[in-house]
Amino acid sequence: MNINGKLHRTIWFENSIVKIIDQTKLPHQFIIKDLKTVQDSINAIKIMEVRGAPLIGVTAAYGLVLSIIENNDYSFLKKSSENLIASRPTAINLKWAVDRMMKKLSGINSNEILKIATEEAKAIADEDINFCKNIGLNGLKIIEKIAEKKKGVVNILTHCNAGWLATIDWGTATSPIYHAHKKGIKVHVWVDETRPRNQGANLTSYELNEEGIPNTIIADNTGGILMQRDQVDMCIVGTDRTLSNGDVCNKIGTYLKALAAKDNNVPFYVALPSSTIDWNINDHKKIFIEERNPEELSHIEGLDKDNKLKKILIYPQKSKSLNLAFDVTPAKYVTGLITEKGVCEASEQGLKELFK
Numbered sequence: 001m002n003i004n005g006k007l008h009r010t011i012w013f014e015n016s017i018v019k020i021i022d023q024t025k026l027p028h029q030f031i032i033k034d035l036k037t038v039q040d041s042i043n044a045i046k047i048m049e050v051r052g053a054p055l056i057g058v059t060a061a062y063g064l065v066l067s068i069i070e071n072n073d074y075s076f077l078k079k080s081s082e083n084l085i086a087s088r089p090t091a092i093n094l095k096w097a098v099d100r101m102m103k104k105l106s107g108i109n110s111n112e113i114l115k116i117a118t119e120e121a122k123a124i125a126d127e128d129i130n131f132c133k134n135i136g137l138n139g140l141k142i143i144e145k146i147a148e149k150k151k152g153v154v155n156i157l158t159h160c161n162a163g164w165l166a167t168i169d170w171g172t173a174t175s176p177i178y179h180a181h182k183k184g185i186k187v188h189v190w191v192d193e194t195r196p197r198n199q200g201a202n203l204t205s206y207e208l209n210e211e212g213i214p215n216t217i218i219a220d221n222t223g224g225i226l227m228q229r230d231q232v233d234m235c236i237v238g239t240d241r242t243l244s245n246g247d248v249c250n251k252i253g254t255y256l257k258a259l260a261a262k263d264n265n266v267p268f269y270v271a272l273p274s275s276t277i278d279w280n281i282n283d284h285k286k287i288f289i290e291e292r293n294p295e296e297l298s299h300i301e302g303l304d305k306d307n308k309l310k311k312i313l314i315y316p317q318k319s320k321s322l323n324l325a326f327d328v329t330p331a332k333y334v335t336g337l338i339t340e341k342g343v344c345e346a347s348e349q350g351l352k353e354l355f356k
């Protein structure tokens, strides 16, 4: 998608270096950062220079390429794969991508392994773009129906950033919105700020602005009253892990938005590539929910009056805080899952009919 009118992907491989857009600096600074070692990839995932389920999967795949460049020894590669998987625990794409790479590389001799690993990491990235594009085309049909009925601007609420910055291109939740905009359908997006890391304000609003899509940032608790006032026609969010029973684990706060949507008869859709489905788990209590540094809550970063990035404390110094990064929305609150293969019911049967 566009930044300053120039097309970008979120990650690419050039001259043995992985290039990323450093998302910790957006929206105030656009910085392309080099990852040269597997440890650089692990750090980038941990501190969220890259984030979003599909993008951390691809970063991990390229992390294995960097591992091979550093040390072409299988035991080093194995250790790298374990460290990459441990770098963020909730989004399943990370493990999915590492497992896919390791399966592809098993038994490959050391002369060929770098070439095959590089090709496979690129294949995962290209496949994700294709998946996201198709998610967009499938979700577009839903927006078209709402637009036809409403005959006015379609107001869509989204949480966190499930945009192109969270994937390689197009995004998941935003892809139907981009496709609708390109088709001339009038859309407006309510962007949940998404505390504490503000992915909505810092990333979703930023990328929608760059594509010329009208959007308004709201505090995370504003969605409910907007739904009561009929100012939300649909919600679309992403997911970090979709359980085999259709429950969806996504950024903290998604669950409360789904409850408000149910109470107000607002359709609540979840957009996902199949790489986000965890076929092995159907009980949300078995998912490890990442708990991040409480400093992400107690401190906030922004531009000071001299246009310099500055971090400040906003909580009482003695207060404790708890920073759970994700929650789970039970399938019964999800109107449908928008996938690369089509839209299905959020249920085991719905998923199986599409994918098995």
Ligand code: MRU
Residues within 6 Å of the ligand: 051, 052, 053, 054, 091, 159, 160, 161, 162, 163, 166, 167, 171, 172, 173, 199, 237, 238, 239, 240, 250, 251, 325
């Ligand atoms: O903590 P983050 O920013 O990595 O969380 C991202 C999300 O929760 C997204 O909604 C999810 O990964 C889907 S991205 C297409």
